[in-house]
Amino acid sequence: MAQFTLSINGKQYQPDVAEDTPLLWVLRDHLGLVGTKYGCGIAQCGACTVHMNGSAVRSCLLPVSAIGEGKITTIEGLSENGDHPLQLAWDEVDVPQCGYCQAGQIMTAAALLKKNPKPSMEQIDTAMHGNLCRCCAYHRIREAVKLASTKI
Amino acid sequence: MSTATKTSRREFFKLGSLTGMGLILGFDWFSAEAKTPVVIQGAAQAAASGFNSYLSIASDGVVTILSPNPELGQNIMTSFPMIVAEELDADWTKVKVVQASLDTKNFDRQVTGGSGAVPHSWKRLRTAGAAARWMLIQAAAKKWNLPAEECTAENGFVIHAKSGNKLGYGELAEAAAAIPVPTDIKFKDRKDFKLIGKAVRNVANKDIVRGKGLFGLDFYREGMLFAVIQRPEAFGTKVKSVDAAAAKAMPGIVDVVTFKNNVAVVGKSTWEVMKARKAVKIEYEKDGNTESTADHNKIFLSLLDGNTATVRRKEGDVETAFKNAAKVIRSEYQCPFLSHSPMEPMNFFAHVRPDGVELIGPTQTPGTARQATAKLLNIPEDKITVEITRLGGGFGRRLKADYAVEAAELSSIIKAPVKLIWSREDDMTGGSYRPAVRYRFEAALDKQGNMIGYKLRGAGINSGNPTREDNFPSGSVENLLIDSAEHNSPITTGAWRAPITNFLAFAEQSFMDEVAFAAGKDPIQFRLELLEKAKTAPVGPVRYDVDRMIGVTKLVAEKAGWKKKPGVSQGFSVYFSHRSYVAQICELAMTAGKPVVKKIHAAVDCGEVVNLSGARQQVMGGITDGMGHAMFGKLSFKDGVPEQKNFNSYRLIRMKEIPQIETHFVDNGIEPTGLGEPALPPTGGAIGNAFFAATGRRLKTQPFVDDEAYKAPAVKKQQPASTLKKERKP
Ligand code: FES
Numbered sequence: 001m002a003q004f005t006l007s008i009n010g011k012q013y014q015p016d017v018a019e020d021t022p023l024l025w026v027l028r029d030h031l032g033l034v035g036t037k038y039g040c041g042i043a044q045c046g047a048c049t050v051h052m053n054g055s056a057v058r059s060c061l062l063p064v065s066a067i068g069e070g071k072i073t074t075i076e077g078l079s080e081n082g083d084h085p086l087q088l089a090w091d092e093v094d095v096p097q098c099g100y101c102q103a104g105q106i107m108t109a110a111a112l113l114k115k116n117p118k119p120s121m122e123q124i125d126t127a128m129h130g131n132l133c134r135c136c137a138y139h140r141i142r143e144a145v146k147l148a149s150t151k152i
Numbered sequence: 153m154s155t156a157t158k159t160s161r162r163e164f165f166k167l168g169s170l171t172g173m174g175l176i177l178g179f180d181w182f183s184a185e186a187k188t189p190v191v192i193q194g195a196a197q198a199a200a201s202g203f204n205s206y207l208s209i210a211s212d213g214v215v216t217i218l219s220p221n222p223e224l225g226q227n228i229m230t231s232f233p234m235i236v237a238e239e240l241d242a243d244w245t246k247v248k249v250v251q252a253s254l255d256t257k258n259f260d261r262q263v264t265g266g267s268g269a270v271p272h273s274w275k276r277l278r279t280a281g282a283a284a285r286w287m288l289i290q291a292a293a294k295k296w297n298l299p300a301e302e303c304t305a306e307n308g309f310v311i312h313a314k315s316g317n318k319l320g321y322g323e324l325a326e327a328a329a330a331i332p333v334p335t336d337i338k339f340k341d342r343k344d345f346k347l348i349g350k351a352v353r354n355v356a357n358k359d360i361v362r363g364k365g366l367f368g369l370d371f372y373r374e375g376m377l378f379a380v381i382q383r384p385e386a387f388g389t390k391v392k393s394v395d396a397a398a399a400k401a402m403p404g405i406v407d408v409v410t411f412k413n414n415v416a417v418v419g420k421s422t423w424e425v426m427k428a429r430k431a432v433k434i435e436y437e438k439d440g441n442t443e444s445t446a447d448h449n450k451i452f453l454s455l456l457d458g459n460t461a462t463v464r465r466k467e468g469d470v471e472t473a474f475k476n477a478a479k480v481i482r483s484e485y486q487c488p489f490l491s492h493s494p495m496e497p498m499n500f501f502a503h504v505r506p507d508g509v510e511l512i513g514p515t516q517t518p519g520t521a522r523q524a525t526a527k528l529l530n531i532p533e534d535k536i537t538v539e540i541t542r543l544g545g546g547f548g549r550r551l552k553a554d555y556a557v558e559a560a561e562l563s564s565i566i567k568a569p570v571k572l573i574w575s576r577e578d579d580m581t582g583g584s585y586r587p588a589v590r591y592r593f594e595a596a597l598d599k600q601g602n603m604i605g606y607k608l609r610g611a612g613i614n615s616g617n618p619t620r621e622d623n624f625p626s627g628s629v630e631n632l633l634i635d636s637a638e639h640n641s642p643i644t645t646g647a648w649r650a651p652i653t654n655f656l657a658f659a660e661q662s663f664m665d666e667v668a669f670a671a672g673k674d675p676i677q678f679r680l681e682l683l684e685k686a687k688t689a690p691v692g693p694v695r696y697d698v699d700r701m702i703g704v705t706k707l708v709a710e711k712a713g714w715k716k717k718p719g720v721s722q723g724f725s726v727y728f729s730h731r732s733y734v735a736q737i738c739e740l741a742m743t744a745g746k747p748v749v750k751k752i753h754a755a756v757d758c759g760e761v762v763n764l765s766g767a768r769q770q771v772m773g774g775i776t777d778g779m780g781h782a783m784f785g786k787l788s789f790k791d792g793v794p795e796q797k798n799f800n801s802y803r804l805i806r807m808k809e810i811p812q813i814e815t816h817f818v819d820n821g822i823e824p825t826g827l828g829e830p831a832l833p834p835t836g837g838a839i840g841n842a843f844f845a846a847t848g849r850r851l852k853t854q855p856f857v858d859d860e861a862y863k864a865p866a867v868k869k870q871q872p873a874s875t876l877k878k879e880r881k882p
């Protein structure tokens with residue numbers, strides 16, 4: 001066990017966990033940030049997507065010891081009031097079905113829009129291809145990303 | 153609009169009393185016969201009334217609706233309240249939905265499955281809303297001393313237009329509660345619907361997009377333990393010995409316990425138990441057959457050729473029909489096992505205490521979880537509570553309560569509250585799959601191309617009955633034999649979204665296409681002729697609605713421009729499943745020698761559409777799901793061990809692979825007939841038939857990517873020009 005100082009959503013946390021613990025489980029089990037989901041544990045589904053220094057990363061494979069000074073953002077910290085253009089678009093387009101994958105989808109999309117605020121449909125598809133949605137809400141995910149991109 | 157989850161009935165009443173109790177209407181969501189709502193003026197009476205769900209209107213005008221059914225993405229938490237609110241003329245922004253806990257005394261069917269919730273409760277929900285509305289109007293009229301007939305209700309208010317009087321539901325609720333419940337309630341005319349049929353957003357959207365912990369896996373409680381279970385790798389083996397010394401010594405590990413064939417690693421965090429599980433050394437021994445997919449392939453053939461089949465339906469004299477046939481068409485179709493793989497893996501929280509059991513988690517059948525736990529632990533059912541969290545998908549997997557019962561058993565052994573977590577690998581390799589099936593179809597045509605004989609034999613592995621003997625084309629063929637044979641395997645199976653028909657529809661609709669082509673007829677025309685026959689001269693009972701099937705067939709043909717798009721390869725498919733009808737036309741193009749599904753048109757008859765947005769989701773999601781699994785889905789076995797263990801080898805459809813989808817609903821005003829499953833079954837057939845139109849080759853095995861015809865290099869379809877011309881003129 002070791003103490004790590006993590007910067008998550010602008011706050012400092014000091015969880016006492018083994019150094020190989022994936023960030024995903026630190027967030028969920030130790031910090032009560034359960035918006036980030038477990039889907040596969042092997043970087044295949046994207047349910048666990050968070051941002052590190054603004055880029056989308058898979059928290060299920062990111063050991064806590066590798067984060068260092070990295071600034072982490074989770075779905076809970078994406079916006080202050082749940083009003084990030086993507087969150088609003090997700091509601092407007094009525095994307096969620098079961099909803100389990102959606103935090104990961106939004107975090108992936110948010111990283112895309114940060115780098116490329118006006119992506120083409122192809123660019124959206126490429127960016128979102130790594131995120132599984134078992135309910136197959138893909139059409140609306142795509143539409144919502146596009147809609148949000150018009151409002152950024 | 154807001155939602156609250158994990159609110160027990162007791163809390164619900166507490167909530168009611170906090171906001172001022174107002175009108176509480178007990179109504180019967182799910183018992184066999186719709187009853188008239190009864191006004192209940194307090195928790196004690198409510199609990200004793202024998203009614204089983206409650207609509208309350210608080211003095212601030214907030215309408216609270218207790219929703220008994222598990223929500224797994226079928227959008228029930230939005231569509232149920234919409235129906236109540238419609239008849240109530242409630243202000244939708246003041247409706248609050250509460251997920252009920254399991255309550256078998258008051259609810260009759262707290263199940264999510266079989267596309268059955270809305271069809272089952274449609275009338276009950278309308279009755280609840282309409283009765284409350286009527287009582288509110290009576291209360292207002294009394295207050296104003298005006299005739300009730302002159303009053304109307306709108307958007308949470310009772311209005312008397314002539315006098316300009318207006319009172320909010322909140323202000324009227326208490327007085328309304330004193331009005332006798334009407335016995336004869338008139339529903340709204342559908343032309344006056346304000347909510348039903350409109351696109352209404354999911355009531356949980358805001359919580360979902362903010363990452364609120366709604367799901368079973370999100371449940372945490374101070375002091376609870378975490379556990380993973382190592383189950384036998386191979387179906388047909390059992391635990392021989394366990395060496396857990398190393399695992400027990402690892403940090404955070406509380407215990408390693410073995411029960412049945414489960415080796416449970418219990419500890420203080422998810423990661424620690426996942427890690428320690430790898431250090432447990434378990435030896436297994438044989439406990440049955442350890443089967444491989446290669447074995448199954450042989451078993452299928454021997455079942456199809458054998459004489460062990462159970463007759464499911466028989467009409468006329470099949471043997472003679474085939475003897476007299478001008479042409480016989482014979483074809484076989486096969487599918488593999490599939491994993492359900494909802495995005496949220498199986499999990500459950502259990503706390504077995506001396507005085508009772510607490511179960512919390514995602515389940516499609518909370519009642520089964522309780523029953524099974526009661527039986528296993530020998531605890532009376534009324535000592536067991538089940539709280540239903542939101543489900544991160546289900547697809548039929550969570551109809552089984554095995555994972556909830558495992559959690560309860562483990563908690564009783566370790567005498568501690570515990571959350572049992574299935575890793576993705578556990579979820580994929582832990583069984584309860586869509587059964588693998590092979591079908592043999594035979595059709596006899598006379599000289600005019602009429603289908604005079606039809607045979608279907610299904611061979612399944614733990615499939616129950618792999619046929620649906622009363623579905624089309626039964627009823628339209630003079631001589632027909634449908635039977636099935638079964639292999640019992642240690643590999644466990646269960647209901648998978650649109651059980652059996654998820655593959656049968658593909659096989660049947662592909663075969664129907666083969667027969668149509670052999671008869672030299674347009675595939676749609678060929679089916680319409682059969683349907684006409686089922687209508688005018690039915691052979692035996694017809695257990696599907698011929699007109700609805702014809703309706704969606706014609707609608708999709710018109711909307712998709714069937715055979716009117718030169719250069720576009722189209723494939724048609726239609727299917728009746730559960731209670732609804734869906735026809736699809738797929739447009740497929742060959743791009744660089746590879747088939748690409750460009751677009752799927754769907755015509756859907758699910759009766760009244762409750763929520764247009766949710767309905768479209770179910771259709772788009774169902775079609776994409778059907779396509780993904782037809783194209784890529786496969787769970788194969790080697791010596792009893794599943795060969796796919798996670799999403800790196802078990803392929804699901806992804807963003808770049810989805811087709812355009814265009815959905816059309818039939819507007820016929822009949823009562824809702826369900827939509828959670830019916831859009832999925834026709835998709836494989838539409839794609840397979842479009843593939844044939846493009847290549848002249850038939851896809852007969854799923855997943856398509858493994859089918860020889862799919863993998864073969866592209867060659868132009870070889871159809872006699874004359875046949876082709878004839879086809880184009882239905
Ligand atoms: S849980 Fe991390 S990618 Fe699936």
Ligand code: FES
Nearest residue numbers: 098099133134135
């Ligand atoms: S909404 Fe259910 S997995 Fe995406």
